Every structure is written in C-alpha cells, then in structure tokens.
Amino acid sequence: MTQSIVVQVGQCGNQIGCRFWDLALREHSAINKSGVYDESLGSFFRNVDSRHDDPVDIPLAGGKGKIKALKARAVLVDMEEGVVSEIMKGPLREVFDCKQLITDVSGSGNNWAVGHKMYGTQYREQIYESVRRAAEFCDCLQCFFVIHSMGGGTGSGVGTYVLNILQEEFPEIYRFVTAVYPSVEDDVVTSPYNSVLAMRELTENADCALPIENQALVDIVNKITQSIPSANTGKRTYGTVTGKVKTNSAICAGQGGITKPSDEKPFDTMNNIVANMLLNMTSSARFEGSLNVDLNEITMNLVPFPQLKYLVSSQTPLYSVADVRLPPRRLDQMFTDAFSKDHQLLRADPKHSLYLACALMVRGKVEISDIRRNIERLKPSLKFIGWNEEGWKTGLCAVPPVGQPYSLLTLANNTCVRHTFNDLRGRFVKLYKRKAHVHHYTHVDGMELSDFSASLESLNSLIQEYEMLEQQMTNPPAPVPRLQVAM
Template structure:
C-alpha cells in the first residue's frame, strides 16, 4: 500500500485542500458502508485510537475504534483560513502538529514568502514534512496546492517545493498551482507568477496548472446553461462567495479523479508515479493541461449522467479545460485518461480511435496514451473522465504571462518592494524571464520541428 501527503500553502491552497478532504471523506463514507480502515482509506489518511464520539470515526477490522487523520501539512502566513478550518467540519481530521501559521501574511510579495518566511520557518516546515513522511509505510508522492498570484502561495509555496526536492529527492512531487486571471486585483501578480514558475520548472516532477479565468469561464457557462431553468440551487449561483466555493470545488474534484486509482480498486489502475513517467518525455516540459467531465460543482450533484461518448467530447473541448489553451490545434506529447465508474476498456479504446484523427501527436510517440480505470464513480455520478494532456498549447499561457511581466518590469514598477527584502536581488527577475523564455522556446521548437510551423516573431528581451 502506497501513501501520499498533501501540502497546502496559502489561502487558496488551504481552501482547495479543505474541499478536497471534505469530498474525499464523503466518498469513503458513501462507498465504505462498514467504515473499515483499509488500503483505500490509508492512501491519504492514517488512523489514531480515539473514542467513538467523533463524527469522522472509522472502525478497524479488529474492532478498535479509530479516527481518521489526513496525511497533510497546512501552511499559511495568515491564520484566518486555517483557523476557520480547525473550527469547522474538519476539526477532527487535522491537529496542531500539522499546522503552521503566521500573523502578518506575505503582502502579495514573492520575496517575502520565499526569502523571509522560507528562511525563518525552514526548520519547522522540514520537521512537519518529515513527520508526515514518517507516518507513511511507503511514501509515493507529495501533492502541493498553492496559488501563484499572491505572496504566500507563490513564495512560500515554491520554497516548500524546493525543500521537498532537497529532503525527499526520490519522492514524486505533483503540483497544482492556481494562476491569476489577466485582470487580477493584485497588480504585481505577473512578478509573483513568473518568479514562482521558474521554481516550478526546476523543482516539480509534474505540474497541473489551473487558471482562475478558466474557472470563472466555466461558472459563467454553467450559469448560462441554467438561465432558463428554475432550480432550488440557483440562488447559490449568486454572489462571490458561491463563485469562490464553486471554483475550489472544480479543482478539488480534479484532484479526486486524479487520485482515485490510489484510493479505490479498479481493473486498470494507474500508479501516481506513472503520470510523470509516461507523460513527461523531457524534464522541464512537465506542464499538463487538465480537463474534466462532468464539470460538477456544488449545484450539480444528481444531474443527469452523460454517455461515455459525450464525456469524451466534453473532456477534449476547450470549455472543460482548467487552463485556457487549444490542445486540438497544437501538438500532443502524451495524454492520460482517468475514467471512473462503470467504464470498460473497450469504451476507452473506441473513443480514442474515434478522436485520434483530430489530435496531432509527435511522430516519436503516436500511441502516447495512458489509461486508468477506477471502478468507484464520484458521489452523485455514474461516470467521470479526467484528461491530462502534455501539449504544446501551454506555450500560449506562458507567452501571455511573459508579456504581462515585461509591461511591469520595463518600467521597474513596484520593484523596490521586492528588493528591500534581504536576499532578493534584481538578477532573480532576469533569471525568471530567461527561464520563461527557455520554456517557451522548448515548446516552440517541438512545434516547428514536428509540424513545420512558421517560427514566432523574435522573443521580447527583458529591459535592462
């Protein structure tokens, strides 16, 4: 039995993580009627002996009453979000030994999160990571969840990633970063994201980026599709609070599908390590485009199920992607399918053959498909499909980020806020954009070589 540890950093990372644990417990409770602690439960939870008065209790096979504890580390330099979690429905799932909080936050400054807090809290963070690892019989992977637009998520989040690489170099590091939208209210988010992206490129094994703008577009699409219907849940679609909860729900469900093979049985389960092994042909090109069907949110449980053909059509459409890209008109390096529910291998093969003519794969990997079948469907649905595509389409996201970064850096806007932090040097900005240029060039060269595309215009050079 293998186990994984989830590391949640910053407000965004902890809110998504909170929803992930809530939904994971719901799945276990729904499909494990006898509440026995088994291999599926042990993948992301360990158990401790307690009385049965707690709501989240499972009983082991020998009759000893035990309480599930999440295999998680919770970090934030503001205590509000984690404090709310510790008082809510998950209060028995975490304890103070898994939590590290500060008081002042990182002020939307990557340097404060990476340099200041990363240095001041390094020993405590490493201690918590080691404790979480020691509770695993066979540690398979770390999941890191954070945002890149603010200071704690981008700075401390990528510092933790660096520590994971140093302390556990043989353990797979899978990262879900949430990228800000173009109109993000944090004016320096392009700085934070570019600085964080360099660390993600150097230190992660596999990155599943999510864009806030894509999540908002998904919610707008769902609002429009429900506009003519009268449903009791419609009042929950109004207001920013629902929008935030629903976005977190989408990302959490993506992670539930990704980890389903580790948590439940299946006829063709995929080891989490196989994601990086099969989908990442070149070390730095480890950014995967995630898409999910159905795109269920808080209002969707119990919605009519879709046929497998429709699930495939949706999962390979831009409207169901968690990042704004165009894989169908770009080049696939590899593609993974994670299906849940009553799905047959023949269903997957038939739909792969049906879609193949419209998808462009690199010449040296024309059969670059990795499939996984988990027999347990999501709660409230009969089937689901997660697609992870290693595709050159992510280049457009990086090019847009580079353009936003250059607009700020050309005028040295807000630079002094970063340079006043001990250890932060202006050369790190140059290195960040150089890393970004190199990543864009790698994807671009594959496009040019494999599809004989016309080269892009000369790259923008960073202002001196």
C-alpha cells in the same frame, strides 16, 4: 498500499485542500458504509493510535459509520492565519492534526520575496519537521501533492520554498504541484512578478505541474449555471460569479459531505472544481480498478523532457447528473467533451497545438474496450508528435464519483500551454521594463535584481522549448532515406 501527503500553502491552497478532504470523505463514506479503517482510507488518511493521541469521533458523510481519530495526511501552511484558523473552527477541524499547522499573522503582502526569502527561511525547520512527521506515519510514501496559488505572496513564495525543501530532503519522492494562476484582471498588481518568479522554482523542482487558471474556473462555473434549468435550482452568488447551482451539485460540498451548504464561502464553487480534479487524479490510489494508474506513472508517461512538465487538465462531467435532473451524457459524448476547451481548467485549445502525451483517467462502470474505441475515434482530430503517436496512458477506476455513473479526467502534455505562459510573460515584461514595484522585492534580504532576469530567462527557455516542438508539426523533418543494399 502506498500513501501520499498533501501540503497546502496560502489562502488558495488551504481552501482547495479543505474542499479536497471534505469531498474525499464523502467518496470514501459512499463506499465504506461501515466506517472501518481500510487500505483505501489509509492512502490519504491515518488512524491515530489512541495510546498516544486523544481519540475523537470523525463522522462520515451522511452520518453512516464513525472512525476513531481519522487524520488527513496533510500539512497546512499560511503566513496569515485567518483561513487555517477558520478551518480549525469548522466541521473538518478534527480531520487535521494541530501539530501539522504552520501559521504567522502578518502575511506575505502579495510579495514572492517576502514569502520565499523571508518566511521560507524563517520557517524552514518547522516546515521540514512537520513534513518529516507526516512522512514517518507512512509505510510506503509515494508522492507529495503541493497546492498553492501563483499570484499571491505566501502561495507563490512559501509554496515554492516548500517545494525546495521536498526536493532537498525527499529527492526520491515524486512532487506533484497544483498551481492556480491569476487571471488577466487580477486585483494584485504584482501577480505577474510572483507568478514568473515562482515558475522558475516549479520548472526546477517539481516533477509534474498542473497549472489551473482562475479565469478558466470562472468560465466553467458560468457555463454550468447557464446549463442548469432554473426550475431545479436555487440562486447563489459566489463573488463575481452569479448563478443557479443546486446546493448538492458535484461542484458544491453538498449534503453528502461534512461541510454544510450554509458553510460555503464565495470561491468554494471554483475551488471544488479543482478539488474534483484532484479526486479523479488520485482515485486509482484510493480505490481499486481493473486498470489502475500508479501516480508515478503519470510523470513517467507524460513528461518526456525535464522542463516540459506542465499538464493541461480537463474533466467531465462538470456537475452531478443526479443533482440537476438532466439525462446523463452518453459515454462517447463524455470523451468528446473532455477534449473540448470548454472543459479545461486552462484557457487554451490543445486541438490546434501538439500533443506530446495524454492520459485518460476514467472512473465508473466503463469497459476497457470503450476507452480504446474512443481513442481510435478521437485520434484523427488530435495532433501527436511524430515520435510518440501512440502516447496514450489509460486508467480505469471501478469507483465513480458520488452521484455520477462515470467520469473522465484527461491530463495532456500539450504545447498549447505556451500561450498561457506567453500572456504571463507579456504582463511581467510590461511591469518590469519600468521596474514598477521592484523595490518592494529587492529590499528583502537575499532578493537580488538578478532573480527577476533569471526567472524571465527560465520562462523564455520554457516557451522556446514548446515552440521548437510545435514547429515540428508545421515543418516535419525530412524522412531519412533507406539504405539501399546491392544484390
């Protein structure tokens, strides 16, 4: 069994990470009724040796079974200690190793340069030692998952600095990045700077990146709340999102997890959508299946060129059918939903763009023949690049999400991401042509004005690569004439 380490950076990264670990425990406890430490748990958790650490009891979901000193394979980093401190006072406090926490007090001030150039350099050795220590507890380390936001200072700055450390110190280990992008109406005025500066680092040092848009998450939550009958639900408010979501819905922590509904915070609903995406993505690493997908196979099959590593994620169902008392979606309809823009964690429409490759990660009692039938049904409506028309990667994990008969996560390498990057570039240029707020960055030691232009050039190059491929869809190359052999 291989192991993975999660590095969660900044407020957003730690909040999503916290939801991931809570829901992961919920899933494992639904299968592991006796609470015995096994290989499935070992993929993302370790059982502390009581001879070296003080053992504690970690209650599993529903209170069924206990495991001595279960610790998440996680490193928590934040330059403003509030969120990490709150986690360490909450119901998951015993899951995290206090030796794997790295915090400061003042924060990065929504400034990529402060996070990357100042705090990154200052905490480099401490971060490396924490990651190294986590790696030493692994028998067969397979990959790192880095979770962070792109709009803030710590998430974008320290998050990408962590990525640099992983690339330098663990070059053979795959690096998966879940990066949350700010919406157009983001209240951080410098978020376009932070995002573009961070994207240059992602393009150079990540093996696979999963961009998530805040606005797409808001849209999904609103869609869910509109689809759930009010008679079955209680009204809840999450920041700018107001809706009717039952407390044990799949997008909430629920009664089955360690975290209680009363402990939920404003953006937990949105964070849980991302956490569920990570749960489905890692399901093959955590549970058995007839057609399990090795995590490294995702990069091998979906990233044909080094720069084009940004995958569009989509998942269905978006809520637990058991919780909302609606009839389950038919299996074929689930596949149709997964290719709908309403189920994507990025605001783009892949059906009108070009697929380079696509992975279908199915969970539950589904036959391989069902997957093949739906691929054949959907293929005519999806445009694949000519040299990879059969570019499908399929995975089938036997264990469904809690409260659902089956689920589907699609990861698509599609040129539609260029529209998101185009919008980001436009917001960056609008600020940069006036050099607005630039002085807040250049006063940080090690930050140069050239970093802005180099990052913009990197983004331009990325967008151009996607555009060149998309042109092949509208202007395919002329067929090469066959060689005529004289008889």
